Amino acid sequence: MSGKMKCSLWGSGALFLVALAAWLYQLRQGLILTNMVNSFSWGLYISGLAFFVGNAAGGLVLTSSIYLFGVKQLKPLAKLGALTAFANVTAAMLIVLPDIGKPFRLYNLLLHPNLMSPLVWDVIVLNLYALASAIYLYILMLPELTGRLGWLAVKVENAHDFSEKWAKRIAPVALLFAIGIHVVTAWIFSTQGGRDWWFSPAMAPDFVSVAIAVGATVVLLAGALAYGTGKKYEEAYRTLGLIIFIATCVHLFLMMNDLVIHAWYGNGETHRIMEIAWGDFAGFHVFEVAAPLLGAGLLMLPVVRRSMPLLALSSGLLIAGVFVHRFLIMPAAYNNIPMTITPFGLPNTHWSLPIASGRFFPGLDTFLDQYNYSPSLVEVVILLGIMAYAVFLILLAVAKLPILAKEKA
Amino acid sequence: MKMGMVIDLEKCIGCRSCMVACKQHNAQPPGTWWNRVFTPGSHRHLTPPAKGVEYFLPVHCQHCENAPCEKVCPVGATFHAGDGAVLIDFDRCIGCRYCMAACPYGVRQFNWQEPERTHERSEYQEKYHYGYPREHHHDGRLVYTPLRPKGVVEKCTFCAQYRDKGELPACVRACPGKARFVGDLDDPDSEVSTMIKARDAFTLLPEKGTKPTVFYLPPKAREV
């Protein structure tokens, strides 16, 4: 193990432990340690769920497209793809835990699942996806599980053929789950007729496109870090760059299409939504559009793909843009109070009924119809810790398991 | 039997007695309000809006027949009681707050910390406790407890602890304007059904398709 690797492992591991401590602290004190209130009841954690779910997809979409559609150039990245998928989908499940008020009661999901709830569907598909990516990774590694790792291998006649055959067989199922986690995660929000910002049929396809873009970027970045940016994998990176660019454009199209339709008719609710999305959060909005576009555009250039710093910068831009996009799921949903009416005798006026905050702020009203949510330190630390967890898991696997293609002399 | 409530906005004087009665009887922690009375169109209660009419609007759980909160609840903690009231099982709720995202009326409240701590933080006098003092189970499920567990969601129960004894909800009893009525919506001759028919009753946000069982009778127009 190289010194750099050891350092990164220790660093990410430590950050994860800090987050764990923060969560324990929050378990004792309650969600009072977050900055959420009754009128703004989901924040950074649930944005984080959408973010990690997105990162997870690309991996398996790529991996299965290699075996399903025969995109051979990507083959050296197959295992890395399945690995990043597994790390991110488990991170997605982890980040939900601190958002739960009574996490020790989660067994109720098994005892009394309500099959009408999109949240239950999401729990099911996320678990299946985690399982699928773990099995997929295992099958891809099988031929190389020899020597020190031999005890891990199942006994088969010809490990290589077996691996090829089963990878091909699992591919369609894995692809289905990969699409499924985005669609179902989007449905958590887009089924809610009470929140105009979410209630849109464009959300599910948009989640899929974002996921392909950012998931592929995660694989590209991991690949470049592992293999370098040399000639050898030029083809693979070029293909990834193309996938990323197309998916980003589709995402921006779907998002803009939705905004234009919201904005054009311009009734009361959409007015308020636009005020929040394009007014209060104008800076964020510009970033969520510009950063991924710029990042994806840069990744189309061979010079960028050949230089590690530039590649990392462009990927970082895209990932950061998508993160902001995920954060923006919340403000326009929660600061546009659904209980808004046109009072008697006041046509053309929209009036929102304030909601009790549920918390005691000496300087703030008890009843709120607008709240400037920004995450608390505990929320930020926990989110960073879960990111560190994903990094840690990927690094550890790369160090200990035959994830990377062997350099042929 | 399908229970329903009628609130006569002509009679409501905006005094917020029902808010206070609700808060006290149901031992709501500081900062938590199941029932809110405001002056539509105005930023300040009991102050007429710049134009239009002044009237007051009490809002609490609408006990929707097609309740999105019940549909989204992953563990079935939110459920319909036999008489149509929507209740939360404090022993089952996992505190995911999906229901708070789903409810269009903004009536659901979360317990961000232990209620004792909230009392302290709000500088309530030590050992000052209020509200119905015992736990209450409906169909074997915990729907009321004076000290709420940290991390669960709560809201109006139509005072399950009183109704199960044949008593009226606290807000109905406390209203000095006698603006609130409960009764059987299934019975076409009940007081509530008659009022709904005779006085052009309306529900809140009918376009959301939630089918509330709380009905409002419009106020007579009074120009300000």
Ligand code: SF4
């Ligand atoms: S008003 Fe809200 S909490 Fe009450 S039943 Fe309807 S959706 Fe559920």
Ligand code: SF4
């Ligand atoms: S917070 Fe409780 S009542 Fe609300 S959806 Fe989650 S488990 Fe159900």
